[in-house]
Amino acid sequence: MILVLNSGSSSVKFRVVDLADPAAGDRGTVERIGEPGGVPDHGAALAQILGGLDAAGITAVGHRIVHGGARFTAPAVADDAMLDVLRELTPLAPLHNPGGIAGIEAARAALPDVPHVAVFDTAFHATLPAAARTYALDRDLASRHGIRRYGFHGTSCDIVSRRAAELLGRPLDSLNLIVLHLGNGASATAVRGGRSVETSMGLTPLEGLVMGTRSGDVDPAVLSYLHRAAGLDFAAAEEQLQRHGGLKGLAGANDMRTVLERRAAGDPDAALAFDVYCHRLKKYVGAYHAVLGRLDAIVFTAGVGEHAAPVRAAALDGLSEWGITVDPDRNAAHAPVISPEGARVAVCVVPTDEELAIAEQVQAATQDRLRNVAPSEIN
Template structure:
């Protein structure tokens, strides 16, 4: 499924067409200097810079969107996802954008006057050029809707809080959610078993405490102004400073707001909001640059310590976004005094870190560090695309009865090449059909062989057809002990390094050097089923089976998707006996990640 993600800002627009299944970028477009007379348009893969005549979003996007359409197959585009900064109390999850939703976003302008009006303008312009697909709003604040009242509320008069919807909303939610899921995958641990502190460090910066899959604290507040020292934002400040400056400097509330948002932070302290420039100047002895970095690090370290206390510990600290991913010296300064959390940095790993290829997570903690220190490359665009696809999928299947997963018990069996068939049954022999199997084109054969292991043998083991490019024997754990071999749990076809055994047929015998596995429990899915369940090939899920005798959740279930497959979960006889399953058993697929997204383990 291809999704266009639009991130519309006041001076620039980023747009990416993403294949959600693979994460591949089909096209990437950026529009810069929108408020200037000649906005600039660039596309990935090209060094050409195109110039639009006339300033403003209407002119710039009227020029840019048709160019984007020329670079994609419009028939493959299934939706448009829009980043909306503030969802207020109304939106705690992504939604399809209707006229009513547009009005509700308008009603939130006062909570994010610098962001929401421009975000909504981007929606309305994009709808003109992409009218035939659903448009979905993904809110920065939605991920933080789980923050408990003790952390969400401000100690202000209750009547004012209720009248004006004043509370901590938090931002950078798509980034914090995405990197938390990536960290869980990397650690091969369910997200719901982890306590994480995510540090999104860019020109805008925030920290999030993620306790067992949910945001429970975050540094930004009702607006993106609160919290860390940022590029041009002050972060935490005594409110008395505001009233003091209004009195002493005669500044209006708008002037104060502009100062706190645009002229403070690193820029206010040292004259620039570029951390790279500050680090160069600090190394040359610039006192202002040194102070700016020290204040940035101090505030961040203070929040990390506080959030560890809030959660009663921390399993991993995540650095992400421009500064977090690229500044080794800043990461070193932050972690330097976190030994009390048993977070110990490997200085060499930290110094040498560079993201290469598909490695999106790097562990820079020392071997004796109990708290992992991870650098995770954020991908807010992909997160928005995935959430958009999920909303569109759910909308498409809304009203349909929930689908269950048929479960089939797969007894021990053998797959053979044609060459091996002829060794065991005679030259030119062809397998014959005993009965068709549930998967299209596959069948149980009349032919059977004997398995001979170091300890025992098993007779009359059925062959399944048709023939394959590689020999493979699938047995259960009980068979494994009986035969006296150590068979790994593997996906079908992955027999490298597995043990072998002797096969005996009526016309000969065959010594397999490798090929004996215990099949990884898996679900066959047609692409239509995968779309319904919101999974893709190689995902890992759980399946819950409820019956009168015994209820059981099968974890670590592999998804296999092909247009040749029919929906069915395959388990072996040991697993079926453990759950006391009868013929015709069914299970329910469980998504194991926050926000309905999967927490996947690495598939080797």
């Protein structure tokens, strides 16, 4: 069994995955780490998790890490040297990576005799071509500080792309897909033959689509304007974009279910938030269709993508000339394929399973490692 950990600054989500029976296995979350009423640190959180599990049955631990920079383009064994590099990358993801590092440290201490493998959200996007990953900044400045598009939600994009190919009964390497991962965080990715060729999130997960609390795309000069016009320092201005923007900024709620309820009740702020959200989605679908040239399928996934039928319908409304249409009955039923029979572009709803994808990558990484280690090195 593989223990998959998703460690944040104040929580650890876990799932035990048996690849022979992925639907089985314990899962849960330890919250309020370091907060009143919660456990004091990640070590205590791991102790609480392991106290309820058969730790003797755990053969490996997989760790979800948000940002691997340009250094990690595949799963990596989480040893001391790897952690040193990961700490160097913390400025790229100051809100996410410190929790991941703390989780690895705590899990290695609690389970020292099994392999630990880090799986990176950014790794799937290592295939981005130079034209897609490069910002138009001074080359030396960008190179010195690692400023480029990295992309996120890669683990989800990977498994969802493979599942979409299975659903359509076609080889993945023959398909051009647009994957719309729509949760509290949201991203669009153009996938050609199973490889990421364009994605909406950039240096950080802030860029791109409208999200729960993140603004997505704005004029970069908004930050300096907020400083001059509103008297906000840089940290406060960034806070507006990261935690007080998106659906929360427009409608006062970061949950799309609440926005849809208020929109149905006639709330104009919720209606505008919905319209801005879906307009941004449609813009990215059009742009990525152009990048791919030929489009075989659009794939909705994650909480909003899997469950919010009005979002799916509005985001693709008016695209019938491109062969993109949504069948209202199939959409309302959340069918796996919501486009009409025979549509030129399939529109799919595919549940994501990042924990399973991480477990699969951990198993492959540990098997590869064992195959490349001399017998005398294996205890």
